[in-house]
Structure formats: structure tokens, C-alpha cells
Amino acid sequence: MKKLLMLGGTEFVGRAITEDALQRGWEVTVFHRGRHAPPAGVRTVRGDRTEPGGLAALAEGTWDFVADTWSGAPTAVRDAARLLAGRAGHYTYVSSRSVYAYPAPAGQAEDGPLVEGSPDAGATAYAEDKRGGELAARAAFGDRALLVRAGLILGPYENVGRLPWWLDRTARGGPTLAPGPRDLPMQYIDVRDLAHWTLDAAEAGLGGPYDVVSAPGHTTTGAFLDACAAVTGGAAELRWTDPERIAEAGVEPWTELPCWLPPGELHDHMFRSDVGKALAAGLRCRPVEETVADTWAWLRSIGGVAPLRPDRSSKGLDPEREAALLGLGG
Template sequence: MRLLMLGGTHFVGRAVTEEALARGWQVTTFNRGRTEPPPGVSTLIGDRTGDLSALENGEWDVVVDTWSGAPTIVRDAANLLSGRAAQYIYVSSRSVHPFPTPPNATEDAPVVDGSPDAGEVGYAEDKRGGELAAEQAFGDRALFVRAGLILGPYEDIGRLPWWLNRMARGGPVLAPAPADSGLQYIDVRDLATWTVDAAEQKLGGPYNMVSTPGHTTMRELLEACISVTGSDAELRWTDPDAILAAGVEPWSNLPVWLPQGELYDTLHMGNVDKALATGLRCRPVQETVADTWAWLQTLGGQAPQRPDRPPVGLDPDLEAKVLAQHS
């Protein structure tokens, strides 16, 4: 199989590239050449936003695109490649469904309005426009990988790295109750494995790409972080109302966590039966945590940060204040 990876050096793109290489695929990456791709790939240099000339020649079995900005960028690449690639896989998002999305929502749930001809509007609309751009050029040969929360090595948002580094510091840790609150996410390598499998199966259309609801819990995630870092961190389970009243923001200040309610249902209760029926398998949270920690150690503990996303995490002084009030 011949894969053209648009990007290929960061989080999801890198995982897909490495999975394809492990299967003996011929992999070509297209990016600006500012970071090193994995060994074994052929490299084309260009800029999605203005210079696609390096893509004017060549044929591929599958294109994988992780673009998150203006749909016109997906449109231009897909149109250029439509006659020279057999399949276009666009890594989209479950955010294309309008908020709130009820529990157990499938791929057939309503989606936000989007246009392949739109500039950058907002994350949900941009991802939906990207889907439409891929579909416009490739029809039923377009596959939409609607990812939810993605964790694992190479993460450049900082969610799991923040928790790991917080546990490594040790001491009392603000932990949002209830401890048995279920989490739904996808290890980036499991996403990559399914995506490469889907290319081999020539799947098309939308697929929700997360684990089953309750694949792990907040307790299991945080205890795994303590275990792999070998720290003396002590989890102080605290009522969500008290945390919110102190001005602590779910998801951003305490990554991954959401209190019970519509946002929790939207992000942690999605239906993934369609992906499971086509081979999705999700590794244990302990493996995701351990491998992410091992990767972080190769970087001195400092994870990369996407320039288009704000840093996540809780200010130590605010954490100490909340803990003091509720100890």
C-alpha cells in the first residue's frame, strides 16, 4: 500500500505513519519540513496553505489528512489528489455533532452546518467542512475518523502529560470525585491501527473513534499515573461542586475530567458500535499511561505544545487553596 500522509510528524499523523511503516507500506509525508518525520518515509516539502506543487505528481492508494483549520485547505488538497488516490481518510471529530449530544449517539446523529468552501470558522464547523470537502472530491471513497479525546505518546495538547507531571511532583493532589466516573477516549496508536486497517478494508463514511464508555475511570487513570511515576502523590477526592465553585475549569484546568451533565454525556458517552464491528480494539489505560510517561522521559518531561491550543493544567496555588478548604 502507498500512503500519502499530509503532515506525519506530530501526534495523530505520526502514529498513523509509524503504523503504516510497521506493515511495510510505502509512506510519503507532505509538510513544511520543519520537523523530522519517522525514519523510512519519503518526504515532499510544501505548505498546505499556499504551495501544493509537490503534490502535482504521484499516485497513492490512500491519503490521510488531519487538518483542523479552514475547510478550503482540505478541499484544495482533495481536489488535487482525487484522480490520483484511491481513498481519502480525513481525521475529523465527534465535535461535528452539535452540543449537547445525547448519550449513545451514533454517527447518524445530527451534525453542525459546514461548507467545503469556508474559511476558518470554529472547530466543529471546520471539521464538518473538511468532511464535506473530502466527500465532494472522493464520494464514498472518503472516510471520516471522528475522534474523541485522544491520548498517548506524542500528545501535543498536554492533557495526559500534565497529569503525569503533576503526579511526579507528589504530595496531595486535587482529584475530582466521583472516583468511579467513567472515561471515553482513544489511545492514538489504537486510532492509527484502526485507520490503517480501514484503509486496507476500503471503508468509507463516518466512524466514531473512541473507546467504549467507561473504558476506564478517573481513579484508574490517576492511579496509573502515580504508579508509573513512582511518586508519593496522594489523591484527595473532592466534590465537583466545590471544585467548580473555586473557579477550577473542567477539561482545561483538570484535563480529561468533566462533571456529570450534558458535556459529560457528549464527550464520554458516545456510541462506538460501528467501529467495534470493524475491528477497533482499545488497550488498557495502564499501557497508555506507561508508554506516555516513557516517551515524556525522552523529552526531559516537557511535552510539545500545539501553537493553536492553549496550555492545560491547574495552577499549583489554586490547587493548594482548594485542598486547604476541603481537607
């Protein structure tokens, strides 16, 4: 039986990886702080890797694979990887495409320029922290370290508030601001597809960086919002609005209009990367309609209010600002 040590494992990406490993029949140890309950069937080990001696519970034990989703100070990855290097066969660090220096041109692959980072740094900024985590994993595990550079992640258990906001908004119905153009390509990864590929890659012994997100054009803004409107009951009247009007109104892409970026440099950076390497290594991405429907089902199962990470800002457009932009003000 394969043995996985999941550093985290109670929320979103970590939870999806844990559940996928359990479905494979693996023995899973979840190391976490105890703030959220892990999935049933795991062995739980408690500790806070940000505190002195916080890794003491991992001083003994061996594992085939380690998975780590840490996004804070790189020193936490450094210390865990060093501690486990002689007792684990493979280390997966779930990083981010944010490690690429801006602007990344359309079609860029894993060999693009990167931001600066250090495995010995405290928490600074998200991109630099993720790059430092990558360097820490590679320093301890070398070619046995897999760097999963994820893009926009959606799906059940989302604790960032992007897809849940759109589902809440379309469920509310009425005239709904839809940022155009409809056919604008959108590149994302369902958290379950990310988890499944990650464990397949670890089992295959893959190392180094992989951009793990759907192929450019896997879906569009139109298909994404149509799916949200349909699954929530069809009460939303999508009103497609030109990016220029949105910009003139001072509405912020990505935060006020989650998952959306207007055509241009930032869109190319986020939504037009070359993921041929991951696709060749077996990445498969489910249809956007399935991701949206399953996330809506999960939201309803927990009472309609998605959890939000304390280190992330709230997402979405204020109803009054939306109404004013659509010319609906009284």
C-alpha cells in the same frame, strides 16, 4: 507494496499513522511544511497547503491511500482532495466528535445532528472547520472517503498537553486534587489504536463516518489517575474532590483539570457516545495503564517537557489554586 500519502505526519496523530504504515511495510510519502522531522524511512515532500501553489509538490504521483489530519480552514482539505481524487484510491480525513451538535445525548451514534460547515470556508471554529473538512473529503472522493471522528486522544507524542500535565503533576507528588467521582466513566482513544484502526479501515475500503474512541466505561477517572500516580513513582496523594466543590472554586473542567468533565450534559456529550460501529469494524483499545506508562516513558525520553501546539492553550491547574481548594493554604 501499498502506498500511503500522509498529509502531515510529523506530530501526534499524523506521526502515529505514519509509524503504523511503516510497520506494515508500506511505502510512505509525508507531505509537510518542514517544521518537524518525520519518522525515518519515509519519502519527504515539502509544501505549505495554506499558501498559493502550496500543493505543487503533489502535482504528480499515485497512492493507494491518503490520510489527512488537518484542523484549520476546510479549503485546505478541499484543495488537496480535489487535486488527488483521480490519483489516489482512498482518502481518510481524521475528524472529531466535535462535529456533533451540542448537546449530544448519551448513546448517540454517527447519525446524530451535526454542526454547520462548508468545504469552501476559511478558518472559523474547530467544530465547524472539521465538519467543512468532512464535506470537502466526501465531495472529492464520495464513498472512498473515510471520516474518522475521534474523541479524546491520548498517548505518546501528545502535543495538546492533557496527559502530560497529569503525569507531571503526579510526579511532583504531595496532596493532589483528584476530580471526582472516582468511578466516573472516561472515553478516550490511544493514538496508536486510532492509527492502527484507521489504516485497517482504509485498507478494507470503508467510507463514511465512524466514531473512533473507546467504549463508554473502558476506563474511569479513578483508574486513569491511579495509573498516573503509580507510573510516576507513587508520591502523589490523590485527594478525591466533589464536582460541586470544584465548580464553587471556579476551576474549569477540561482545561484546568485536563481530560475531566463533571457528570451531566457535557460529560454525556463527550464521554458516552455509542461506538458500536467502529467496534464492529475491528476497533481494539489497549488498557489505560499501558497508554499512561508509554506516555510517561516517552516524556522521560525527551527530557520531561512535552511539545505544545502553538494553536492550543496551556493546560493544568495553578499550584496555588489547587492548594487553596484542598485547604492547604498557609
